[in-house]
Amino acid sequence: MEFIISILAGILFATAIYNLLQKQLLRIIIGTLLLSHGAHLFILTMGELKRGNPPILTEGVSNYTDPLPQALILTSIVISFGITSLLLVLAYRTATENETDNMEQLRGNDNE
């Protein structure tokens, strides 16, 4: 199971990088989104994927699920959710103010 999820995370990373290298603002944002999904799946995989075990260690229970990755992912999901919404607004404002959403044209050296 870990094997499949790792490959899935890898595919997400690859598509994310592809999208990050595009010129359109919206595509880059999609790239960052996919990147965060890949990273989150990756954390989950690192804690071993098991089913049906309690996330606690009590006396007598030797088979338990690691609860830490879930806590880490939850924090990270909230953060990337917040940043993505901020990014969408920022991209919208940038595109309207500069009248383009093409990164090539947003390069700009006119303030040097």
Next chain:
Amino acid sequence: MNNLAVLPIITPLIAGIILAFFPKKLQWVRPLSKIFILINLAIAGLLIWTVFSDGTIILETGGWKAPYGIVLVADKLAAILVFTTNIVAAACAFYAPHSLTDRKERYYFYSFFFFLISGVSGAFLTGDLFNMFVFFEVLLMASYALIVLGGDKVQLRESIKYVFINLFSSMLFVTAVAFIYGAVGTVNMAQIAQRVQEADQQGILTTVGILLFFVFAVKAALFPLYYWMPHSYAVPNPVISALFGALLTKVGIYSIIRVFSLIFVHKSGMTHELFIWIAGLSMIFGVIGALSTNNIKLIIAYNIIPAIGFILMGVGVLNEYSISGSIYYLIHDMLIKASLFLLIGTVVYATGTSDLRKFSGLIHYYPFLGWLLFISGFVLAGIPPFSGFIGKLLLLKGALASREIAIVIVGLLSSLLILYSIMKIFINGFWGEKDESIKRISLKGRMAPIVVLLALSIFIGVGAEFIYPFIESVSADLLQPEIYIDAVLKE
């Protein structure tokens, strides 16, 4: 167990929340923010006092024992940096009302300012790698809001790049934490250090170390990952540039110091040797950038890169002198970069342009401003007896002790060019023919914060005899990771 360690994080957080309730009432917000930042400065002062007299403060949040819960570790390095952060922040808080328009101040400037301070202090104080990521995000979130404050065309254009690059490196940070968690099964820095030591830092661990270095290098703007930094630091208001230039890149380099003096120290032939190269290239490319432009804001922004290079060089060499030098230089650079950004902000305010070719003879109108800039150029470049000199002397002494001659030469040459890049502003802008088109305007209130910052950075140079023993004890602690590990895990 002492709650003092969490106060520098909590106080600005509360201050930011309180100020968010009435952002439009500037007559209340301004004095309140000054009071809050002074309270926080006093707390940081108390923290540094307690840490240096009683030793490291460990706070296990929620009473969870060390490797399981989140720990806050106020060791000597963290305490010094939190204190310096608060000095810079206080200067910026006093400068802000003069520099920002009322409209910008109303758009929650002070709230975001306090959230930024909270995030920076948190990143310094935390003893948990994932928690460090969270505090990075806190400070980045505040910085995203501050960098677009005002919403100019240029500002939006540069800040979107800033957000993209930081978001990318944050996601890599999460991935690196996942790798570490998978490899050693913990995110507590002391326990990671312990387990990496037990595993003798084999293959995969060094790779993860390099990945972490990449993340921090992006935040710290090191070669070849600095291209996003100069323009995005030059576009916002000077007081925001000063905060960014003095604090944000320094958080990145602090993380490198911490991680590569505590955790990944066992294969220094591979990692630390690389750092020396990157440090040298950062110095060279940073000064080339600073010399290439006539925009005075960009000159200062580019000067951040060689400074970070100097600090990294100390980590790369990793002996007692070089680490002391790095810490000395880090503190010096936080103070002097803030004062330079504020000075340049004042020059731009006085002339109405940031293009060096468009004004000259400013010394006839603003002699005091001119001489302040002259002195800060000397302090930055490290002319004895100023603070940059002490830091560089220690760094170069350390490098010579480890027989790294090439980096010493690069360091000395780049210092010379740094001096030239600042003197260029002085020679072209302040000397020369008297420009009749400039009208003398009052700079009331703007000078005091700059003078205080500059006086402090001169003091840490001239008063080196007094400061150095403290720095030496910090570096002695850093070079023995066991001290940190034992303090956190209490074995």
